[in-house]
Amino acid sequence: MHLVNLLSCGRLARGYNELNRKYKFVMHLVELYKPYVYFDGCFDDLNMERLRMAMKKDDAEARMFDFDPKHVDWEDYFCSIHIPGVMKYAFK
Known part of the structure; x- marks a missing residue:
């Protein structure tokens, strides 16, 4: 060019x-x-899985601290949080 x-x-x-x-x-x-x-x-998340399984399903803390990665809307996360954050902080 x-x-x-x-x-x-x-x-x-x-x-x-x-x-x-x-x-x-x-x-x-x-x-x-x-x-x-x-x-x-390769990441080992066995302790996190044990903690998540030990929490009662109907417990208020279980709902508040829902850290099951299967419940994350990854497309929304990348489009709304990750990419805008990279654009704002990594490209100064």
Whole structure:
């Protein structure tokens, strides 16, 4: 794209700059998420599961501290919380 911009005597500078800015942003996201995407760890949540199972199902605390990951709306979490947080705090 840089070569095309040079050959067109700079007439495509605005488009080039915009595409270059977007490219750099995407590459920054790739670098930011690379450790998580390629992470091959295994987490043990047995203690958390035992605690959750020990709580009574109809107990007020069980309802207040519902930390079963199956009850999380992950799409809503990523769209409403995670991505806006990354945009606000990681890209200062």
